[in-house]
Amino acid sequence: MKGQIWETRPLECWNLAKEIRRSYDGAIAGKDKVLGQGMSSFTLDWASAFPAIRVVEDNPVGAMMAAQDEPFARKARLASEVRGWGREICGYHNNCWGAQFLGHTSDGNPFPEREFTVPFPCVCDSHIKRGQQCRDYKPIARWTNDFTMYIGERDEKREEAMLDHRNYNTLKMLNEMEIVFGQKLDDEMIYDMAKSYTNIGDIRSEIAYYMTFKPTPLTVKDMYSFFQLRPSPKMGPDVLAKFWESLRDEVKWRVENKIAAVGTERFRWLEAHPPPWHYLKYYRYMEQYGAVCLGSQYANLRELLIEPDGSYEVRSYTEPAFSADMELTTREDAVRFMTTPDARSPRHWKIEEYIEPYKLNDMMKIYNCDGALLGLWRAGVGCTLTRKEQAIRLREEGYSVMVYEGSQPGDRVDLDEKRLLEQLDTWMESLGFRKFED
Amino acid sequence: MIIAGIDMGVQNTRAVIIKDNVVIGRGAAPTGGIDRPEMAMKAYEDALSAAGIAAGDVSKVYATGKGKFDVAFADAVLTETVAAARAARFYFPEATAVFSVGADETLAAALGRERLISEFVLNQKCSAGLGIFITYLARRLGMTMAQAAAVDVADACAVNDGCVVFAELDALSMMNSGEDADAIMAAAIKAVAVRAATVLCDLTAPVGDKVVLVGGFTQSPAFLKALSSCMGREFLVPDDAEFCGAVGAALAGAEAE
Ligand code: SF4
Numbered sequence: 001m002k003g004q005i006w007e008t009r010p011l012e013c014w015n016l017a018k019e020i021r022r023s024y025d026g027a028i029a030g031k032d033k034v035l036g037q038g039m040s041s042f043t044l045d046w047a048s049a050f051p052a053i054r055v056v057e058d059n060p061v062g063a064m065m066a067a068q069d070e071p072f073a074r075k076a077r078l079a080s081e082v083r084g085w086g087r088e089i090c091g092y093h094n095n096c097w098g099a100q101f102l103g104h105t106s107d108g109n110p111f112p113e114r115e116f117t118v119p120f121p122c123v124c125d126s127h128i129k130r131g132q133q134c135r136d137y138k139p140i141a142r143w144t145n146d147f148t149m150y151i152g153e154r155d156e157k158r159e160e161a162m163l164d165h166r167n168y169n170t171l172k173m174l175n176e177m178e179i180v181f182g183q184k185l186d187d188e189m190i191y192d193m194a195k196s197y198t199n200i201g202d203i204r205s206e207i208a209y210y211m212t213f214k215p216t217p218l219t220v221k222d223m224y225s226f227f228q229l230r231p232s233p234k235m236g237p238d239v240l241a242k243f244w245e246s247l248r249d250e251v252k253w254r255v256e257n258k259i260a261a262v263g264t265e266r267f268r269w270l271e272a273h274p275p276p277w278h279y280l281k282y283y284r285y286m287e288q289y290g291a292v293c294l295g296s297q298y299a300n301l302r303e304l305l306i307e308p309d310g311s312y313e314v315r316s317y318t319e320p321a322f323s324a325d326m327e328l329t330t331r332e333d334a335v336r337f338m339t340t341p342d343a344r345s346p347r348h349w350k351i352e353e354y355i356e357p358y359k360l361n362d363m364m365k366i367y368n369c370d371g372a373l374l375g376l377w378r379a380g381v382g383c384t385l386t387r388k389e390q391a392i393r394l395r396e397e398g399y400s401v402m403v404y405e406g407s408q409p410g411d412r413v414d415l416d417e418k419r420l421l422e423q424l425d426t427w428m429e430s431l432g433f434r435k436f437e438d
Numbered sequence: 439m440i441i442a443g444i445d446m447g448v449q450n451t452r453a454v455i456i457k458d459n460v461v462i463g464r465g466a467a468p469t470g471g472i473d474r475p476e477m478a479m480k481a482y483e484d485a486l487s488a489a490g491i492a493a494g495d496v497s498k499v500y501a502t503g504k505g506k507f508d509v510a511f512a513d514a515v516l517t518e519t520v521a522a523a524r525a526a527r528f529y530f531p532e533a534t535a536v537f538s539v540g541a542d543e544t545l546a547a548a549l550g551r552e553r554l555i556s557e558f559v560l561n562q563k564c565s566a567g568l569g570i571f572i573t574y575l576a577r578r579l580g581m582t583m584a585q586a587a588a589v590d591v592a593d594a595c596a597v598n599d600g601c602v603v604f605a606e607l608d609a610l611s612m613m614n615s616g617e618d619a620d621a622i623m624a625a626a627i628k629a630v631a632v633r634a635a636t637v638l639c640d641l642t643a644p645v646g647d648k649v650v651l652v653g654g655f656t657q658s659p660a661f662l663k664a665l666s667s668c669m670g671r672e673f674l675v676p677d678d679a680e681f682c683g684a685v686g687a688a689l690a691g692a693e694a695e
Contacts, residue, residue, distance in 0.1 A: 388642070391642055392642045395557060395642055395643060400557075401557070402558075403559070403640075404562075405562035405563065414563070416562075416563060419560070419562075419563075422517070422560070423560055425517050426517040426518075426519045426520070426558060426560065427558075429516065429517045429519075429520050430517075430519060430520060430523075430547070430553070430554070430555035430558055431553070432553075432694075434694065
């Protein structure tokens with residue numbers, strides 16, 4: 001390989017990842033399910049403990065649509081627009097809502113209409129509206145999920161009250177779901193899920209830590225694929241834990257042996273958000289310059305607990321509140337086990353991102369980065385807010401920053417791919433890099 | 439050492455021959471369409487003959503501009519921003535920023551001491567094609583480019599500066615309501631200046647007091663006046679402004695070797 005600086009080899013974990021993905025896709029395709037919308041990832045795991053309740057969130061569905069079938073996505077967005085949802089709506093949702101109005105998905109199958117919704121608060125109007133829209137469309141059950149989120153000094157009493165509120169709401173929701181849908185929640189499965197969920201959280205934090213090393217053993221492109229993995233009921237939650245454990249071990253080994261994800265690594269960058277999902281190939285383009293993306297606020301802001309003075313620790317989702325091997329014997333135990341670590345710094349990255357947008361500066365130092373890439377999306381305000389302010393702060397600290405225009409990752413209409421490549425060329429060339437094959 | 443630079447823009451192609459940091463030959467040709475490679479060669483040959491040398495005397499040829507990949511005989515290509523920045527420093531060693539407004543592209547870069555470019559901004563969709571718009575409007579109004587460049591913008595109103603599509607709609611409305619050609623062109627140039635200025639304003643680094651203006655619009659006194667008045671500052675314009683891309687490509691290319 002031209003320009004090779006580090007030894008590199010493919011990740012062995014990919015095979016298992018692909019197997020998990022295939023199994024989940026097969027499970028979602030089933031038709032005998034009660035389908036819900038708008039739950040946070042926290043409750044998404046709970047839903048799988050019901051025999052026939054699944055969550056179909058707009059975000060992944062809309063992202064897939066734009067990435068895999070752009071003509072259909074355009075048709076869907078038009079269907080949404082003529083019903084009054086403007087182009088300022090986030091691409092994920094306009095795609096999804098349009099497909100709902102059209103009544104089918106891109107392969108011609110009926111659109112999986114939701115039978116309940118669990119909106120949760122968000123600073124982004126589109127994000128919160130996704131819980132409302134399917135309820136406006138037809139009358140369906142609705143619950144609400146909350147975050148233990150506030151601004152200002154840490155206040156443990158307040159956190160405690162917020163946690164009580166959140167846990168109460170969650171338990172109430174689960175009980176009512178049993179009644180409304182006539183299904184029994186599998187509590188044993190919930191105990192396992194709570195454990196595996198927190199366990200995976202801890203492992204992901206460790207992996208993020210390993211990515212701070214030079215050369216990085218993993219790139220964000222890999223992580224974007226992995227962190228969408230969900231267990232199918234058939235494979236069970238354990239398979240996911242097994243996957244993350246083996247990934248962690250492999251990554252640790254790679255760090256110890258200086259095995260790079262990208263053999264040409266010589267420039268490390270972070271971004272605020274991924275590009276439109278169909279365009280992940282730009283990471284490969286950047287590798288021609290030896291430039292490697294380590295992550296984003298979107299992907300790994302929450303993995304390391306960064307203190308106001310910039311120091312950090314690898315985040316544990318169990319300690320210090322609980323011991324990882326504590327026994328869970330009630331539904332409430334399980335709910336508390338999962339929600340309590342959130343009190344200190346909620347796992348909902350989007351909210352944290354607004355309150356502390358300059359964490360990206362700290363991340364730049366921690367991940368040993370040289371530059372940052374920030375997208376300004378023409379629609380979907382939630383993924384664009386604070387970008388320019390971030391650019392100013394980063395530049396003040398001497399980092400090279402490139403800002404580019406595009407679409408929120410669930411859309412691609414406003415991303416001029418050729419223009420983005422020209423900008424990337426300019427960015428690299430202005431820093432004195434040429435492509436290795438030049 | 440003798441080097442050459444070719445700047446193949448959307449409308450015009452310029453070539454220069456540089457010997458020991460002095461420009462000794464210049465050539466120009468319209469960029470053309472399908473015949474772009476030939477037009478690049480024509481501009482290059484003009485520059486060679488102006489310099490009184492043969493192609494064999496040139497060590498390396500560097501290309502930039504939107505059509506840079508059509509310059510088949512170039513040894514290397516450079517981005518337009520790097521070329522513009524290098525040229526700004528060549529003509530004005532104390533330059534603090536460069537601003538280029540051309541037929542298709544508008545770009546701005548803050549220049550640093552340690553690194554030539556400390557920050558750059560390229561136009562996004564809304565400020566694309568400003569020069570092409572003015573060329574097209576002049577044709578529609580029956581004006582030459584020289585006439586368009588000489589209109590009085592002092593008291594002109596401005597058409598919509600959102601993008602050239604909106605600007606054109608406003609210009610058409612003015613035509614339909616019987617405004618004279620000069621007034622319409624002045625309004626369009628004023629809007630173009632505002633739109634271009636947004637690119638310079640997008641830089642977050644301080645641009646300093648020595649901003650060098652390059653690109654095709656440097657040939658339009660009307661634009662220069664509109665830009666200076668909307669930004670409240672004067673710009674440094676090199677005598678060779680139209681050839682800056684070619685000069686910068688040659689110099690930056692040779693330095694990167
Ligand atoms: S723009 Fe971002 S925050 Fe807003 S709905 Fe879309 S994905 Fe969510």
